[in-house]
Amino acid sequence: MSSELRLKKLRGSGGYVMATVTDEQQMKGNLGGPDLFLAPIGRLDADKITKHFCNTCEKEFEGPPKIEFENPNEEVAENLILAERGQYICNSCNASIAEYRDFKKEDEAGEVGSAKPLEPQVQNAPQPEVAPQQVSEVAATPETVTQPGPATSVTSIEGKMVFDENANKIGTAKQVGIDSTQSMVLVITKEDGTEGSIPWNSIKKIGEVVLLGSPEAAPQPGKCSSCGFVNKEGSKFCEECGNKI
Ligand SMILES: [Zn+2]
Ligand SMILES: [Zn+2]
Known part of the structure; x- marks a missing residue:
C-alpha cells in the first residue's frame, strides 16, 4: 500500500481537524459516508494536523489542538483491555473536539493465532452521524462483538x-x-x-x-431463568417451557 499523504478533514464530536493522513488512516476514518472521522483513527501526530475547528468556539484555528492521552491498560470487560484513551482538546476553550478509545484483547496469543488481519473492515458501521467512538471500538476488537456482556454493549x-x-x-x-x-x-x-x-x-x-x-436478579420467585415466564410461586418446573426453576 502506498503511504501517500493527503490533507483531509477529520470530524469529531465537537469539531474537526485538518490533517494529512495515510491511506490506511483514511480507510479507518471512513465509515461509509462522505466524511472521515477522527475517533476510529485514534491518535494522530500533532505535526500532521494543520488546523482544527472547535464547535464551541465556532472558530477554526491554525495548528493542532491539544492531544491528551493515557494508557491505562485496564481490563474493562472480559478479555477487553482499554489500551489508550485520548482526547483532542480545543486550545482556546478546552472543549473536547474528539475523543477516542483504543481497546485491545487481552489474549494476544489468540489474536496472533487466528489468521485474521489486525485491521478489520468497518463494513457494518452505523451511519456516520452516530458514534464515531464506538465504531473505533468495533474496529479495534471485532472478536469481542459477538460476546455477551459489556463488550457487546460497548459497540452499540x-x-x-x-x-x-x-x-x-x-x-x-x-x-x-x-x-x-x-x-x-x-x-x-x-x-x-x-x-x-x-x-x-x-x-x-x-x-x-x-x-x-x-442488576438482573430475578425479582419474582417463580420466574423461569430460561424463558422468562413468571410461574406461580413455589413452582418446580416452568409452565411455559418445562425448564427446572
Ligand atoms: Zn474552543
Ligand atoms: Zn420457561
Whole structure:
C-alpha cells in the first residue's frame, strides 16, 4: 500500500481537524459516508494536523489542538483491555473536539493465532452521524462483538435512550468511559444537555434502550431463568417451557 499523504478533514464530536493522513488512516476514518472521522483513527501526530475547528468556539484555528492521552491498560470487560484513551482538546476553550478509545484483547496469543488481519473492515458501521467512538471500538476488537456482556454493549450503546428503573428517561447514552476511580461508566447526555456518568454496574439491561436498576436478579420467585415466564410461586418446573426453576 502506498503511504501517500493527503490533507483531509477529520470530524469529531465537537469539531474537526485538518490533517494529512495515510491511506490506511483514511480507510479507518471512513465509515461509509462522505466524511472521515477522527475517533476510529485514534491518535494522530500533532505535526500532521494543520488546523482544527472547535464547535464551541465556532472558530477554526491554525495548528493542532491539544492531544491528551493515557494508557491505562485496564481490563474493562472480559478479555477487553482499554489500551489508550485520548482526547483532542480545543486550545482556546478546552472543549473536547474528539475523543477516542483504543481497546485491545487481552489474549494476544489468540489474536496472533487466528489468521485474521489486525485491521478489520468497518463494513457494518452505523451511519456516520452516530458514534464515531464506538465504531473505533468495533474496529479495534471485532472478536469481542459477538460476546455477551459489556463488550457487546460497548459497540452499540451510543445514541440509546437511558431510562431509570421507574421508566423515566434520564438521557441518551454517549459512550463507555472510565471515571476517576478507574471504574467503567456509561457517559450519558442528560435531558438538559449536560453530561453525566452512570456506574456500569447500575445498568440493568441494554436492549433497544438502556435500562438502569439493580442488576438482573430475578425479582419474582417463580420466574423461569430460561424463558422468562413468571410461574406461580413455589413452582418446580416452568409452565411455559418445562425448564427446572
Ligand atoms: Zn474552543
Ligand atoms: Zn420457561
